[in-house]
Amino acid sequence: MTDAPGPPAGHDKPPDDFEALFHQAPCGYLVTDDGGSITAVNDTFVRWTGFARPELLGRRLQDLMPVGDQILYSTHCIPQLGINGSVSEIAVEIIDAGGERRAALLSAQRVPGSGQEPGSVRVIIFSAHERRMFEKELVAALRAAEESEVRRGQAEKELQRLALHDSLTGLPNRAGLRMALEPLLDGSGKVTLAVLFLDLDHFKAVNDSLGHSAGDELLMAVADRLRAAVPGTGTVARLSGDEFLVARTAVDTPAAVALAAGLLDVLRAPMQIEGLEIVTSASIGIAVADNAEETLEDLIRRADIAMYRAKERGRGRWELHEPAETDPTVDRLRALGELRRGIRDGAPGPLPAADRPADRHRQRRGGPGPVAAPHARPAAAVGIHHDG
Amino acid sequence: MVTAATEAASLVVRRNNVTEAGRADGPVMMFAHGYGCDQDMWRRLLPYFADDYRLVLFDHVGAGRSDVDAYDRGKYGTLDGYAEDLLEICAVLDLKDVILVAHSVSAMIALIAAVREPDRFARLVLVAPSPRYTNDAADGYVGGFSEEDIEGLLASLDSNYVAWAEALAPMAMGNPDAPELAEELRSSFCRTNPSIARHFARVTFLSDSRPVLDKAGCECLILQCSDDLLAPQEVGDYVHRHLEQSTLVQLQATGHCPHVSAPGDTARAILNYLDSRP
Numbered sequence: 035m036t037d038a039p040g041p042p043a044g045h046d047k048p049p050d051d052f053e054a055l056f057h058q059a060p061c062g063y064l065v066t067d068d069g070g071s072i073t074a075v076n077d078t079f080v081r082w083t084g085f086a087r088p089e090l091l092g093r094r095l096q097d098l099m100p101v102g103d104q105i106l107y108s109t110h111c112i113p114q115l116g117i118n119g120s121v122s123e124i125a126v127e128i129i130d131a132g133g134e135r136r137a138a139l140l141s142a143q144r145v146p147g148s149g150q151e152p153g154s155v156r157v158i159i160f161s162a163h164e165r166r167m168f169e170k171e172l173v174a175a176l177r178a179a180e181e182s183e184v185r186r187g188q189a190e191k192e193l194q195r196l197a198l199h200d201s202l203t204g205l206p207n208r209a210g211l212r213m214a215l216e217p218l219l220d221g222s223g224k225v226t227l228a229v230l231f232l233d234l235d236h237f238k239a240v241n242d243s244l245g246h247s248a249g250d251e252l253l254m255a256v257a258d259r260l261r262a263a264v265p266g267t268g269t270v271a272r273l274s275g276d277e278f279l280v281a282r283t284a285v286d287t288p289a290a291v292a293l294a295a296g297l298l299d300v301l302r303a304p305m306q307i308e309g310l311e312i313v314t315s316a317s318i319g320i321a322v323a324d325n326a327e328e329t330l331e332d333l334i335r336r337a338d339i340a341m342y343r344a345k346e347r348g349r350g351r352w353e354l355h356e357p358a359e360t361d362p363t364v365d366r367l368r369a370l371g372e373l374r375r376g377i378r379d380g381a382p383g384p385l386p387a388a389d390r391p392a393d394r395h396r397q398r399r400g401g402p403g404p405v406a407a408p409h410a411r412p413a414a415a416v417g418i419h420h421d422g
Numbered sequence: 423m424v425t426a427a428t429e430a431a432s433l434v435v436r437r438n439n440v441t442e443a444g445r446a447d448g449p450v451m452m453f454a455h456g457y458g459c460d461q462d463m464w465r466r467l468l469p470y471f472a473d474d475y476r477l478v479l480f481d482h483v484g485a486g487r488s489d490v491d492a493y494d495r496g497k498y499g500t501l502d503g504y505a506e507d508l509l510e511i512c513a514v515l516d517l518k519d520v521i522l523v524a525h526s527v528s529a530m531i532a533l534i535a536a537v538r539e540p541d542r543f544a545r546l547v548l549v550a551p552s553p554r555y556t557n558d559a560a561d562g563y564v565g566g567f568s569e570e571d572i573e574g575l576l577a578s579l580d581s582n583y584v585a586w587a588e589a590l591a592p593m594a595m596g597n598p599d600a601p602e603l604a605e606e607l608r609s610s611f612c613r614t615n616p617s618i619a620r621h622f623a624r625v626t627f628l629s630d631s632r633p634v635l636d637k638a639g640c641e642c643l644i645l646q647c648s649d650d651l652l653a654p655q656e657v658g659d660y661v662h663r664h665l666e667q668s669t670l671v672q673l674q675a676t677g678h679c680p681h682v683s684a685p686g687d688t689a690r691a692i693l694n695y696l697d698s699r700p
Contacts, residue, residue, distance in 0.1 A: 068683055069649075069676045069677055069683070070677075096651075100574050100578070101567065101571040101574050101575070102571060102572070102573070102574025102575035102576070102577055102578035102579075103574075103575075103578045104651055105567075105571075105575045105578070105627070105651070105652065106458070106575060106578050106579065106582070108650075108651050108652055108677060108678045108679075109456065109457050109458030109459065109526070109652065109678060110458035110459065112677055112678070112679060112682070112683070113458070113459050113463045113679045113682045114459070116466070116679065116682035116683055117462055117463055117465055117466065117682055118462075124582060125578070125581035125582045126578070126581075127578075127581075137581075166581065169581065170580075170581070173580045173581075
């Protein structure tokens with residue numbers, strides 16, 4: 035039966051039951067050869083596509099599909115029919131006689147040839163318009179979900195970047211610095227790490243006299259210069275306010291000192307801030323990790339102490355925290371004592387507030403920051419407030 | 423299956439689901455499947471070679487029973503990633519003088535591999551090859567498809583997304599000890615992860631491998647089908663012109679998969695070629 039198309043619809047002879055079932059089934063029935071050429075087709079399919087039966091017979095089924103479906107049919111379905119004998123529920127579109135695309139599902143089974151009989155393929159095609167609409171929505175939702183997942187990932191990365199970087203200069207902040215350096219200090223003592231604690235001189239004066247936007251511009255200019263001056267293997271971070279930190283691995287003391295001297299030079303060059311030429315300077319404290327037990331916080335604290343000494347000895351210079359200065363607390367007390375004396379004995383003019391030790395302590399040590407150290411309290415105890 | 427000497431070897435074997443058949447001490451014949459299928463598509467061709475050749479088959483990552491977790495969009499963003507895998511398989515199995523039979527997009531993967539390691543391969547058999555599926559207005563190259571056609575293919579893959587995802591589900595949840603396994607595996611033929619199928623389609627149908635043709639010095643047989651939507655006659659002629667050491671054989675078989683639809687004719691064409699060039 036399947037090899038003959040059967041009588042056309044509306045013939046006068048009463049149809050055989052099975053033939054009627056073939057022709058009037060609620061879906062398209064087709065028979066093709068192994069290459070897809072249609073050898074029989076039922077009335078339902080003829081009606082559904084609007085083609086005349088002779089237009090369909092001899093035509094390849096895949097030629098009724100848009101090119102994308104043809105590729106899929108050729109690369110996926112035909113070999114699957116040849117090897118496996120069947121395909122099921124393949125989503126295709128059939129282009130009807132009017133050129134309209136009709137969504138359909140296709141299932142097919144191959145009947146192997148025997149003797150002189152070549153193999154053939156029995157195909158059913160049923161309209162799947164609503165299902166396709168539904169699936170399109172599902173797939174669109176899936177794509178949207180995938181895209182939003184990508185966006186979420188990007189947002190997370192951006193959040194992490196924000197959390198680890200200073201928004202003004204783009205440099206790593208304290209957390210970013212820790213993230214970058216702590217893996218290096220693995221306690222093996224194999225990595226030498228030099229830390230330069232850099233504080234701008236008289237930054238608050240700039241802020242107060244020229245305004246915050248000028249201050250911000252100055253900080254950005256300083257950040258740019260530091261970034262440019264520190265080789266790729268180094269890290270430049272902004273800790274807070276006008277405090278920067280430069281770290282380099284595999285650097286010994288002479289190299290660290292040379293780097294500090296170089297940074298002082300770079301910062302000394304005049305810069306244009308809001309149309310005004312400004313000459314700035316910085317004080318730098320240097321500490322080089324000399325034993326395996328030293329933590330990053332210890333190292334920063336030692337560099338901080340040396341920075342104070344640089345301030346105290348006239349600014350615009352570097353000081354090295356010698357490893358022999360074994361007790362940072364004592365050292366700190368000494369430094370604070372010297373500062374106190376300097377203030378009492380009449381430093382040339384009042385110190386800018388940012389450089390006043392008591393203010394600095396409130397600014398920097400007041401919160402539960404990572405370097406909040408026990409020696410912060412002795413600072414108050416030595417009575418700087420009274421003298422300042 | 424292969425017993426791999428080292429862990430690295432077994433990783434490669436598992437990743438690409440490498441299987442072997444035929445005569446263990448025969449010359450090596452390796453089969454690379456094309457887009458949309460897996461190594462099972464060679465099933466009807468293998469009997470013609472099993473007595474004389476050591477047959478090595480594999481699935482590209484993302485296809486068949488390869489390790490889907492190894493699918494890396496970066497690596498497989500170009501055909502080079504697939505060529506790398508093919509060479510790794512040759513290396514871990516220490517395959518020499520390989521006769522590489524490659525279908526469709528794998529024909530270009532085979533050529534890339536042969537340019538990289540010319541000494542590894544004795545002959546290439548390129549079944550329905552195409553170096554570029556889209557037309558190139560710039561130099562008049564006819565690949566057979568427009569970019570819109572390829573977008574249509576991607577849309578078609580999307581339409582099949584739900585059906586394929588459904589088809590994958592029983593396999594993902596199946597119990598390997600269950601007796602219905604054999605049936606399950608048989609029906610897994612050409613199953614594919616829809617997202618990977620989409621990406622592989624992009625890489626396959628929007629790639630341009632024409633430059634590799636001029637670099638390949640290997641002896642190649644081109645099997646050209648009649649009435650092949652994916653690799654029309656002009657494309658076969660183009661490949662033949664640009665592959666210095668190539669022989670083109672026109673098959674009677676129609677369509678894109680002569681090894682499936684006419685395995686006997688396909689095997690004879692290959693054997694004739696190999697016999698004529700010992």
